Amino acid sequence: MKGTLNNKLSLLVVAVLFLWIKTYIIYKTSFSIDIENGLQEFILFINPLSFIMLILGLSFFLKSEKARNRYLLITSFFLTFILYANMVFYRFFNDFITLPLLFQTSNFADLGSSVNEEFHLTDILYFMDIIILAVLLKFKPKFLAFRHLSKMNRRAYFLSAAAMVFLNLGLSEVERPELLTRTFDREMLVKNIGTYNYHIYDLVLQSKSSAQRAMADGSELVDIENYSDAKYAKPKDDMFGIAKGKNVILVSVESTQEFVMNNKVNGQEITPFMNQFAKESLYFNNFYHQTGQGKTSDSEFLVENSLYPLSRGAVFFTHSGNEYQSMAEKLSENGYFTNAMHANNKSFWNRDIMYKSLGYERFYEVNDYDVNEENSVNWGMKDVPFFEQSAEHMKEMKKPFYSKLITLTNHHPFNYDEEDKFIDEFTSNSGTLNRYFVTVRYTDEALKNFVAKLKESGIYDDSIIVLYGDHYGISENHNEAMSQYLGKEVTPFVSTQLQKVPFMIHIPGVEGRVIDKVGGQIDMRPTLLHLLGINTKDDLQLGQDLLSDQHEELTVFRDGRFVTKDYVYADNKCWDKKTEQPTEKSYCAPYIEKSATELSYSDRIIYGDLLRFYDPDSAKRKE
Ligand code: GP9
Ligand code: MN
Numbered sequence: 001m002k003g004t005l006n007n008k009l010s011l012l013v014v015a016v017l018f019l020w021i022k023t024y025i026i027y028k029t030s031f032s033i034d035i036e037n038g039l040q041e042f043i044l045f046i047n048p049l050s051f052i053m054l055i056l057g058l059s060f061f062l063k064s065e066k067a068r069n070r071y072l073l074i075t076s077f078f079l080t081f082i083l084y085a086n087m088v089f090y091r092f093f094n095d096f097i098t099l100p101l102l103f104q105t106s107n108f109a110d111l112g113s114s115v116n117e118e119f120h121l122t123d124i125l126y127f128m129d130i131i132i133l134a135v136l137l138k139f140k141p142k143f144l145a146f147r148h149l150s151k152m153n154r155r156a157y158f159l160s161a162a163a164m165v166f167l168n169l170g171l172s173e174v175e176r177p178e179l180l181t182r183t184f185d186r187e188m189l190v191k192n193i194g195t196y197n198y199h200i201y202d203l204v205l206q207s208k209s210s211a212q213r214a215m216a217d218g219s220e221l222v223d224i225e226n227y228s229d230a231k232y233a234k235p236k237d238d239m240f241g242i243a244k245g246k247n248v249i250l251v252s253v254e255s256t257q258e259f260v261m262n263n264k265v266n267g268q269e270i271t272p273f274m275n276q277f278a279k280e281s282l283y284f285n286n287f288y289h290q291t292g293q294g295k296t297s298d299s300e301f302l303v304e305n306s307l308y309p310l311s312r313g314a315v316f317f318t319h320s321g322n323e324y325q326s327m328a329e330k331l332s333e334n335g336y337f338t339n340a341m342h343a344n345n346k347s348f349w350n351r352d353i354m355y356k357s358l359g360y361e362r363f364y365e366v367n368d369y370d371v372n373e374e375n376s377v378n379w380g381m382k383d384v385p386f387f388e389q390s391a392e393h394m395k396e397m398k399k400p401f402y403s404k405l406i407t408l409t410n411h412h413p414f415n416y417d418e419e420d421k422f423i424d425e426f427t428s429n430s431g432t433l434n435r436y437f438v439t440v441r442y443t444d445e446a447l448k449n450f451v452a453k454l455k456e457s458g459i460y461d462d463s464i465i466v467l468y469g470d471h472y473g474i475s476e477n478h479n480e481a482m483s484q485y486l487g488k489e490v491t492p493f494v495s496t497q498l499q500k501v502p503f504m505i506h507i508p509g510v511e512g513r514v515i516d517k518v519g520g521q522i523d524m525r526p527t528l529l530h531l532l533g534i535n536t537k538d539d540l541q542l543g544q545d546l547l548s549d550q551h552e553e554l555t556v557f558r559d560g561r562f563v564t565k566d567y568v569y570a571d572n573k574c575w576d577k578k579t580e581q582p583t584e585k586s587y588c589a590p591y592i593e594k595s596a597t598e599l600s601y602s603d604r605i606i607y608g609d610l611l612r613f614y615d616p617d618s619a620k621r622k623e
Contacts (some may be wrong), residue, residue: 015072018129023048030087033191043171047194050164077130095347096186099206107606128212183203186347216608224601228540233548241533241583243507247463248402255473256408258500265437270421273448280512281504288520291471292558297349299470302521306541320354323612327525329359337398341390342406343381383407383446391453410439430481461508469501492571519546520555538616556595
């Protein structure tokens with residue numbers, strides 16, 4: 001009996017093949033997944049296989065043939081259903097399903113009304129293989145059976161499934177390092193680990209954060225509220241409201257560090273425009289980014305909420321369903337039209353969803369721009385056309401508006417077109433650093449054009465323009481080349497100082513000056529809102545108005561490092577800013593605990609979704 005069965009085609013293999021091929025066909029026909037090279041195509045092709053093999057392989061553990069067959073059929077149907085739900089969802093949202101999104105009732109209403117329209121009669125085709133499987137099972141043709149493999153073959157089956165998992169993850173790591181910890185983009189996740197594994201990943205993230213949220217209650221807020229209250233820095237009378245009613249144009253300048261400002265490479269200025277603009281602005285020259293793995297999205301989080309991002313993962317992904325009291329929301333309440341502008345895929349960093357939670361009224365994403373091969377390089381649309389088209393969009397906006405623009409050209413690996421090269425590359429063993437100067441210089445040029453455009457349309461005089469660097473561009477992997485450029489060793493102290501990013505606020509009619517107070521992105525919300533004449537006294541925030549006399553010079557990094565007026569705490573040592581050498585730890589000691597407390601308060605707000613219990617109107621703190 002056994003011998004004859006071996007000549008037959010296994011039902012399991014048929015079910016695996018059906019589902020695998022179908023998934024791939026759906027990837028190619030129903031989702032628009034950008035494939036840039038053969039390796040990516042190969043990863044996409046193999047990525048459904050390991051999961052399908054493992055899950056259908058569980059049928060081995062069922063005793064009767066009937067149960068095994070039934071399991072195969074039901075599981076195939078269930079997976080097809082998930083795939084199909086994603087397809088319908090994609091037709092409408094151009095995105096993959098996430099659990100928090102399904103739980104967001106406001107989205108659900110949109111979805112419900114449109115789901116009918118997104119139903120096509122031909123969709124039945126996607127279930128064809130299930131029908132064929134069912135027919136095969138019913139009529140049991142002689143050539144097919146569920147071959148109950150020998151123990152050894154079963155082992156081989158699971159080993160090959162496991163090998164597929166490793167092959168898939170290994171290739172993805174080559175293609176997209178840190179994919180799972182950084183969680184870039186759903187499209188990228190699906191492209192690399194496949195739609196089924198992506199759902200499991202999403203489920204893990206979701207259950208972790210739901211558990212923490214469920215256990216939280218409003219009483220946890222007491223300490224945090226007292227802390228935030230004590231930290232409030234009263235705005236200076238002559239600064240509060242000096243930009244009242246002005247539009248806010250906030251530009252997140254990709255990967256731009258402060259060391260390029262007022263600096264040269266091969267005798268050529270790197271940021272001629274920004275240097276000049278800084279002179280006409282309030283320029284903060286001791287200002288740090290405080291981002292973690294969420295990079296750009298973490299900086300956005302800091303700026304909007306005056307809270308820290310998380311120590312791992314991107315809060316834009318993990319806690320997009322939380323309640324926030326963002327700067328955008330506040331500006332909206334004050335009559336502003338709030339929007340974000342970024343010519344990239346809208347789901348990158350989960351922005352499409354998080355921006356709704358942050359209260360942005362509109363997101364101008366890649367589809368709102370005219371992007372083509374000619375005006376793109378590196379990660380996408382070049383900064384010059386991006387700013388040009390953004391300035392056009394601004395003309396149509398209801399005033400006053402708050403626009404946040406995010407540049408893209410100066411992004412690792414800093415590739416550029418010859419025509420956009422205004423200065424020469426540096427020469428070192430790091431191509432990354434060498435090219436960095438060229439792309440920074442290009443973004444500087446783009447900013448110059450942008451400001452000229454704003455002047456032309458008259459928007460300039462009615463707007464404050466805020467420029468800030470989102471995070472570092474040159475990581476510690478390039479220390480050797482960096483030390484060649486700086487002419488000194490990159491110690492942990494220097495490395496920490498390299499986390500400075502430019503920050504400037506241009507206010508029409510206000511003379512420029514340098515403010516050398518130590519500060520960070522967490523301080524931007526209160527600083528900007530106060531300039532606009534909007535009170536933040538009752539808000540739960542951890543940053544301070546940088547222009548206030550009460551501002552305390554302590555800037556905490558997400559990884560626990562910190563900077564004060566005179567010291568830098570890094571690598572478990574206290575460094576003296578003057579000598580740039582380690583000094584007695586006792587100088588830093590008072591701040592070590594304070595920094596840790598502050599980070600943990602911020603984490604508690606996010607993990608417990610505590611802002612849902614906080615009502616600024618009823619808080620009404622005393623001055
Ligand atoms: C992508 C852009 C870059 O949209 O914001 O993100 P990053 O890799 O810098 O976090
Ligand atoms: Mn960035």
